[in-house]
Every structure is written in C-alpha cells, then in structure tokens.
Amino acid sequence: MARMNLLQAVNNALTIAMEQDERVMVFGEDVGHFGGVFRATSHLQEKFGKPRCFNTPLTEQGIIGFANGLAAQGAVPVAEIQFGDYIFPAFDQIVNETAKFRYRSGGQFSCGTLTIRTPYGGGIAGGHYHSQSPEAFFAHCPGLKIVIPRDPYQAKGLLLASIRDDNPVLFMEPKRLYRASVADVPEDDFELPLGKADLVQEGRDITLVGWGAQVEILQKAAQMSLQDGISCEVIDLRSILPWDRLMVAESVMKTGRLLINHEAPLTGGFASEIAAAIQEQCFLYLEAPIARVCGLDTPYPLAHEKEYMPDEYKTYEAIKRTMTY
Secondary structure: OEEEEHHHHHHHHHHHHHHHOOOEEEEEOOOOOOOOOOOOOOOHHHHHOOOOEEEOOOOHHHHHHHHHHHHHOOOEEEEEOOOHHHHHHHHHHHHHHHOOHHHHOOOOOOOOOOEEEEEEOOOOOOOOOOOOOOHHHHHOOOOOEEEOOOOHHHHHHHHHHHHHOOOOEEEEEEHHHOOOOEEEEOOOOOOOOOOOOEEEEOOOOEEEEEOOOHHHHHHHHHHHHHHHOOOEEEEEOOEEEOOOHHHHHHHHHHHOOEEEEEEEEOOOOHHHHHHHHHHHHHHHHOOOOOEEEEEOOOOOOOOOHHHHOOOHHHHHHHHHHHHOO
16 A cells, blocks of 8 residues: 555556556647646656657647547557646547447447546636536547546546546546545555446435545535434445446435535536436435535636535535425
C-alpha cells in the first residue's frame, strides 16, 4: 500500500498499463514533458519516450479522430481532453464514430480499446468554461461506457479496468478531488468492475445515490442526518453507463426512499434517468417522491459557485423533506 492522491493514482495506473502493454499510448494537450495541466501524466514521457506519450495540437476533434484511428488499428490509446468543458468539439467523433464504429461495421472494426480521460466538475473557481459536468450528454449514446471514480483507490482500479475493457470508455475524473482526496492504494496491479456500483454505507431509512466528488457530499449529509435519527444508505454508482440498476432498486425496496445528487444541472441530468427507472421498478415500495439535489439550470457561475453547488446542506434539507413527506 502507498498513500496517493487522486492524481498520483491515475498516474500510477497509466504507468502500470504502459509497462504491461506496449500498445498503450497516452496523448493530449500538454501531456508530454509538461505532464498535463494537472500533472496527471508527469514523467510518463521520460519513462516511455515520445512515441508513447506525446503532445497533440489544440484540437479536441483531432485528438479523438486520431485516437479512433489508432484504436481501430489495434493500438490502445488513452486520449486526454484537458477539461470536460472542452470535449464538445469532439462530440461528433465520440458519438458518431467512437461509439458506433463496431456497430456500423458489423463487428469488423472497433474503437473498443480507446479510453478518453477528462477532468470534470466545479469547486476550483474555474468559471463556466472549466467547471461543467457533461456526463449526461454521453449517457444518451449506446456504445460507450462512462466511468467516474470518487477517490484514489477507485481511480486506479477503475482506470486500469477501463483501459483493458473491450469497449470505448469515457473516464471522468473529479478535478476538485485531484489533490484533496488521499487514500491507501495498492501499489500492485488491480481492477475494479465496470458497471457495478459500490455500497459505501448501509442504512435503513433512505437511499442516497451519487458518483464522483458528490459521494463525499452524500456521506457528509448522511452524517448530519444521524442527529435526526435518520439512517442513510449511500451508493456510489461508479459507472453511469451502464449503471447498476439492480443495486439501487434493491436498496430502494429496503428503504422506501431515494435521493439522487449530481453536480450537473437538474434538467436532463442523469438523475432523471435513475428516477424514471426506479419509479418504474419500485413504485409500490416508495414512501415518498424521489428527490433530486442537483446543480442549477444556469451556466456555471464563477461568482456564485457556492450557491450553485449541490452541497451537503442542500442534501440534508432534501433528506428531511423526503423523510417527512
């Protein structure tokens, strides 16, 4: 075991993947000698050389188009989009090429070895072009997997599994936890299953569901709720495409209540999909309407970031409302 922050865990996972498979290559804006804007790829170019860790031009559509071609020809590319907000110029490549290549070729070609890493979310005073959470845009697209870790241990195990998975994976890293989250992480190679949620803590009264940095928010709100005698079950989805509907449904059938928290805006957020699916499956078990605690339906506000964030206080108030419905 070693103490690592989330950035170090990502770097460690990339190092292991590149050591074990010479087909793995890392590229993106400033990822080479500079190590990326957050230093997630520090020293990889020194260890593996420029052919396997290199800078690209500042063109996200070009990065993913290039990555698609490499993946289709047998390489294992790990492409970095410097901020989740910058992924939109590559949207066409990801949605119409990366995700559909296997389907449209009848299985003759695939971009399944491609992993796209990108930091997402707010909490760093980055303003509206460096704070967005775009996961729901891509959750609408069959052919992709979307994975979001909550801490260094999860980041390493999930990233290694993503790189080795036979499907293209969008791996979204909560940037406000890059250096804030520190944990004991095995130094050896290990993987965590994609598409399988993690039961963070058991409870009896209400199920709280989130992913990424918001899992810590749910844990804080659950702790606050204990003063009211409310026992919260906390689930980290880890993957939102596919998402672990079975674990969430079984939990809701036990507790009778569900609250979903995500940082992205409320309207059209992935909480809507979870709420619809659980309402359909667990309707007769629900004791209250499903609650959503999400970001606001506005561009991400720099001056009012604290007001925008779905923090533990908003979550705690929503828990109390749900319990007294």
